[in-house]
Amino acid sequence: AQKVTQAQTEISVVEKEDVTLDCVYETRDTTYYLFWYKQPPSGELVFLIRRNSFDEQNEISGRYSWNFQKSTSSFNFTITASQVVDSAVYFCALSEEENFGNEKLTFGTGTRLTIIP
């Protein structure tokens, strides 16, 4: 069964500091997708990134970067020069290709990030 662990329940950093959110996953499949979503207080989920299991290249998008390491089953997310608008709950999620077209998305427990002005 698939499982996603986000060990950090809450993180607070001062604005402009860098912060890394950890994500560790478990899966028996060789083909899977990993996601990060942001959930601001409004509740809506904001898609941040998707990575498939065959692509271990790290990615950078502005102040956001992701480190995918299959050897440690981790998909960590770093925000550099954090801003108050980054305050939200961040979810890591995993999808396996167990049934084509019916892939379930399993979420981690989320990390509540607070950026202190």
Next chain:
Amino acid sequence: GAVVSQHPSRVICKSGTSVKIECRSLDFQATTMFWYRQFPKQSLMLMATSNEGSKATYEQGVEKDKFLINHASLTLSTLTVTSAHPEDSSFYICSAIINRDGYGYTFGSGTRLTVV
């Protein structure tokens, strides 16, 4: 593109009544939709997977007679919370698989249900 419209965004109902939540895919056809529930300060838990034209598949522990899911068309899935009780108060979110610019999911904006 690939927008899922979810309504209502917020609903308050009396205990014992039923509430219907709708999710519509606006610019694509959603063969499969997922329904999640999120309690305060908790993660999203999958309740059921709905497939157009067939019965929904419920996750273990989710009462299918209480949470009725209908996916009658490729653009509409509904979740009806029947005989709602205060413990059903939660944030409900629908999601659909999309395959544009790569595989992924699109989410509705969520429905905050409060049962009084």
